Amino acid sequence: MVSVLNTVDTGHEDMIHDAEMDYYGLRLATCSSDNSVKVFDLKNGSQSLVADLKGHDGPVWQVAWAHPKFGNILASCSYDRKVMIWKELGEWKKIYEHTSHDSSVNSVAWAPHEFGLILACGSSDGSISILTNNGDSWSTQKIPNAHTIGCNAVSWCPVIDPTFDAASHQRTGTVKRLATGGCDNLVKIWREEGDRWVEENKLEAHSDWVRDVAWAPAVGPPRAALASCSQDRRVVVWTSSDYASWKPNVLNVFDDVIWNVSWSLTGGILAVSGGDNKVSLWRENSEGQWSCISELNKGQGNLNNADQRVL
Numbered sequence: 001m002v003s004v005l006n007t008v009d010t011g012h013e014d015m016i017h018d019a020e021m022d023y024y025g026l027r028l029a030t031c032s033s034d035n036s037v038k039v040f041d042l043k044n045g046s047q048s049l050v051a052d053l054k055g056h057d058g059p060v061w062q063v064a065w066a067h068p069k070f071g072n073i074l075a076s077c078s079y080d081r082k083v084m085i086w087k088e089l090g091e092w093k094k095i096y097e098h099t100s101h102d103s104s105v106n107s108v109a110w111a112p113h114e115f116g117l118i119l120a121c122g123s124s125d126g127s128i129s130i131l132t133n134n135g136d137s138w139s140t141q142k143i144p145n146a147h148t149i150g151c152n153a154v155s156w157c158p159v160i161d162p163t164f165d166a167a168s169h170q171r172t173g174t175v176k177r178l179a180t181g182g183c184d185n186l187v188k189i190w191r192e193e194g195d196r197w198v199e200e201n202k203l204e205a206h207s208d209w210v211r212d213v214a215w216a217p218a219v220g221p222p223r224a225a226l227a228s229c230s231q232d233r234r235v236v237v238w239t240s241s242d243y244a245s246w247k248p249n250v251l252n253v254f255d256d257v258i259w260n261v262s263w264s265l266t267g268g269i270l271a272v273s274g275g276d277n278k279v280s281l282w283r284e285n286s287e288g289q290w291s292c293i294s295e296l297n298k299g300q301g302n303l304n305n306a307d308q309r310v311l
Contacts (some may be wrong), residue, residue: 010038014059022065022072029074031060037076039092045106045159051092056080061106065260067113070133073120083121083131085138085222096138101125106152111176112159120178122151128180128190130197143190143197146181152211155179155226158218177243179226181210185240187228191245205248208232212260217267227251227270229258235272235282237290251290269293 009027010016014033021042028040028047037053037060057081066073072088073095083105084097103124111118117133128143128151157177176192177200187203188208208231216225226246235251235258256275263270270282270290277306280295 010040011021012036012038015055017060020063020065023068027065028073029063029065031063033059035080036077037063037086039074045186051086051088053084053086053094054081055094057086058104061104062108062195064108064110064119066110066117066119070117071111073117075108075110076132077108077121079104081123081131082121083108083159085119085131094305097127098131098138098140099147100129100142101127103150103244104272105151107154108134109154111156114159115176118157118176120154122146122154122180122182124150124183126150126182128154130178130179130195141195141197146180146185146188146190147186149183151180151182152209153213155195155213155215156278157215157224160218162287179213179215181213181228181230183209185210186224187213187236189226189243200243201246203228203238203248205236205238205250206230206232206234211258214261214263214270216263219273225267227261227263229261229274230270231257233274235261235270237270237284249288249290252292279299 003196010030012032016030016032019030026042028042031037035056039051040047041050047190056078060076060078061075075087076203077083081101084094085096086092087095103119103122105123109120119131121129126145127149128146130137132142178190180188185206185208188199189201190197191200209228210228212229214227227291229235232253237249237251238246240246254274258274260273273279278295278297280292282290283293284290
């Protein structure tokens, strides 16, 4: 069974939209419609507030921790069309502000650390921006018109053991790939080619807005796996052995909209949360069939009222 190990009183004054643990599980970052980002130390079953980060002028939808090799760095995105990057330098400070989007920025995700300090951002203006740290400065690449109406989610393909990829004619360990989900009901996979990003695949299985995408960790058999969830109440797990063709497998059709999907560190278990106020864990058997192995009912209130991200 899923069980609650600890609860954190964040002190946020409005709805919490995201909560993310750092790499070591020692710190928690939260963000809220009160326009703030908070960082907590978690020790011995208790928490202490480390930082209350102010700077956004609207609800903050998502936060993301960078790999610790770069220090304690946190990215946040907001309805105010901004992405902010924060770093602990004795105390937490904003080190960069990205303001090139024309609408709400709904999702941020750091690339695998092997590629460097790189952040992907998905926006309601339909575009995706890729921010790359060059030491003392940041450069920006843009994927315009990535999703009509808007992009809701971004997720990076993990670095895998270098093997030849027939589709891109490159060794896959050196290829940057990004999965995105949008209001056009599509999941798209993008591949970097030189100084631009190209659409490698367009995955169609959902009949409503795709709310989240999550690339599975690269462990076990040489197979890529990607999970997506939608307002159509479906969770789909996509698999591929060559990155050229993808097979959809509908994990389940739920009773309400699904906001989030997240993989375990080993990639064997998928966590699903949605408008039914439940978190469920799913595991795939040897025949490729998925079954629910545990469920937790969170009671009143949505776990993540992510529908507000793109309003």
